[in-house]
Amino acid sequence: MRIVFAGTPEFARLALDALIAAGHEIPLVLTQPDRPSGRGLKLTPSAVKQAALAANIPVCQPRSLKLDGKYPEEAQAAREALLAAEPELLVVAAYGLILPEWVLALPSYGCFNIHASLLPRWRGAAPIQRAIEAGDDETGVTIMLMDAGLDTGAMLFTRALPITAQHSAAVLHDELAALGAKAIVQAIDELQRGTLVSQPQPQEGVTYAAKLDKAESPLDFSQSAAVLARRIRAFDPVPGATLHLPGLAEPVKAWQALAIDTSHGGAPGDVLQADAQGIDIATADGVLRLLELQKAGGKRQPVAAFVQGWQKPS
Template identity: 45%
Template structure:
């Protein structure tokens, strides 16, 4: 089929590669414009999708907006059978959604209608969900409201981080989208409307959410840590200079005490109820380190109160 691919981050790269590998004709790749980089912001860095598309020799387009008749005409000129959208980052107006003959398919990282929106991977883990998935949805004007064609379910293990779930999703999602396109080409891809019950919105992660609140239950603290790992990272201040320390991995632990109190020499921290043990940490400007290595360079004795 003739396909317009629309995506930007690493998450979208396996899907583009899979589509090309399956022999589809990718007539255009839309991605976000190169972003300023370097100390002075003078260098422009193309997106991961942009880089891969150029290696494949595909035509790349980086419009700042898709609104307006000129953008719609340029899009229709590709004469695409379908558009595949994976974490593109721009809103698609109705004129764009109506452009391809078979519509626009979106790969979304949740079991819709749960976790519509910007941060479904992080929100699923932060909420303590035991299962999530990837879905291929036919796009419409609403936010992730379109009918669903295919779903792949993924268990969330107790200590899984958002980074680990992201990497698993992007591989499974690429295969799922390839299967959806094959079924669509045969005329055999059926879509089911999303149920009205169970809708949840995955709002963008705010900075205020990233500081660890030790007064929460141990489970809630643990879920917050792994849901924000590796980026942007849950953190706490340490020492007289209140240096920011990210916690990249944790696990539930035995113990209790006042919230934020260090209970032993293994970085077991009391929470509002229960305790967590910090497994991997990263001090500002430093590389990630296992807890024992971190403690060799930082003094955090039992009885210390983290705030």
């Protein structure tokens, strides 16, 4: 098919690569403008732009697609590029811009979105992280026919994936990106065969995955150890979960932890013990054993290395 692709991060790049490998014609790619990155804040192209340029696909990077918005000239240029591309289908994956109705109505087969959850659960910005944080047993990807709402369109194709205690957001992201890349190719195959079925999202079970906020980073030990262990996994790599340890002026980041269902005599937040096996913190329900940490300005360290350089007050 003749497909315009819209996406920005690594999650989307895998889908673009899969569409190219499947033999689809990609006349145009939409992606976010280059952003400052690294210590030198050098303008860096998105993962999708890099993949598109490597495949000699034209790239368009408007700051907005709203013709009556803040950047009308950029939106109009994008409109002309889209019209010239004459797409049968627009595939969207983590693009980062709202698609106005004129975009949704342009392709003859509409706009397919690769969403990293089993809709209608976890509509919105951070479905991967919120699924881990909530303790969901499974997640997956949904290929959705986009409409004007927030992830409210009809479902076309779903694939599920179990969530385990070893899944950080980073690990789950990579698995879902690969799953989404396969799913979009399979969905388009079914579309071309005439076997793709559209199903409205159920009204029950709707939840919203709010955007991650750095203010959520500090761990609250009045919660249970199980909840805190999930938050640590959910916030890896962004925004990171933080806590204060005695003897350290700056908060540290916790990257791995284990929830231990046991009673203790400490107050929430008390350090119960610290050795090469872990730093045990009292919570409202159970003990949180920290296994990998990072001091401010330092690197991630296994707890055995961390405790060697931590002078805990007696």
